Amino acid sequence: MRVLILGNSSIAQKRMIPALEMIPAIDGIEVASRSSSGTTYADYKTAIEASSAELVYVSLANSDHAYWARRALESGKHVIVDKPAVLNAEDAEALAELSCERGLCLAEATAYAAHPQIQKIAQLFAAAQCRPTRINAMFSFPPLPLDNFRYRRANGGGAIYDLGPYAVSPGRLFFGAEPIDVQCRVLSTGGEDGVPTAFSVMLEYPEGRSLVGNFGFDTAYCNRLSIFGSDLGIDVDRVFTTPENFANELRVSAPTGNSIEPVPAHDCFKLFVMDVMTKIESQDLDGLRADLLADARAIDSLRAAAERD
Structure with missing residues (x-):
């Protein structure tokens, strides 16, 4: 499986890329970044359209996660999104519905849980x-x-x-x-x-x-x-x-x-990605979507409670 990383973030550099390099089943890693030199792509749209990667890891500013996750899903690619995957439960529900319709993975990188x-x-x-x-x-x-x-x-x-x-x-x-x-x-x-x-x-x-x-x-x-x-x-x-x-x-x-x-x-990042890959292979994807949705709803409740206080 090939992986495309959108965003050359510190967590991608320090944890995700080293973890991917340790997984034998990963046979290619590409990085798209608008701000870093030496990456495979300098534009996210071009990267999604040109890359043959089956799995996209979105690690951008929080406000960009939902948009680029959707673009990756629409292109037929499985998606892991750095946390927070979305800024509201409405976006989470829309992405979950799209991923379910396309039979694709949608997972939030809550790697510590692995x-x-x-x-x-x-x-x-x-x-x-x-x-x-x-x-x-x-x-x-x-x-x-x-x-x-x-x-x-x-x-x-x-x-x-x-x-x-x-x-x-x-x-x-x-x-x-x-x-x-x-x-x-x-x-x-x-x-x-x-x-x-x-x-x-x-x-x-x-x-x-x-x-x-x-x-x-x-x-x-x-x-x-x-x-x-x-x-x-x-x-x-x-x-x-x-x-x-x-x-x-x-x-x-x-x-x-x-x-x-x-x-x-x-390495919890390695274990997390390996688990995601296993679930992609077996099409056991509902639990990943459910976890993302549950946490998105709970964070919506956190924000609402903080605004009421």
Whole structure:
């Protein structure tokens, strides 16, 4: 399978391209960029029309994701979109409908979910015959350079769009449900457009489950997830952006005592793409669309709640 990358973004350079190069079934990688020299194409439209790639990875400014994902789907190519895949649930529904009509993949690159540490957490809860009921999450880092597109409203900037996927996806992963009540408060704003640079959330899920969290780009670095049930608690750091060469660990609290569960190093981007390729081959694509739609709806609810506050 050949892959066309739209946008020579930092995440494409640091994580996606190295991951693709490690997958034997990937026999070609092309990059289209309007701002970087030395890429295969200098224009996205030309790239989509001229490339023989079967799979397109869209990694542009947030506001450009839906348009170019649609163009790629219309050209008959499978699509992975960097997060946030879209800026509203309406666009998500339109893209999902198109991909379903064409029998094509539409997936959001929530790559951290493919790391074995996520499956390991679920396995530990299952082994303890305990279900997760509470999640505490924090993903925050220092301010970005002021010319970063994340400070520009027209480019889909702001922390709710950029970090919203990390706020809503843990509930989908560990509770298997969408939130039934959403509270979101903007804690700080920045840049010339005054976009949200930090926010807190409280998400309620069916059967009394909940997630609380803080997200933003206005603090020292913190990347942590804590998951609790009646008889088990698990803490993990660097969960959302675990480096491919980093052996992580799960800190486990149980009635019998505390322990450390090691997690070997894995490249979650490689594992994510390999999973997508397997599902393309088997035409098992509904789950990928459903995950994208669920997170888009939840982020819409975050924005609406923040505007009400």
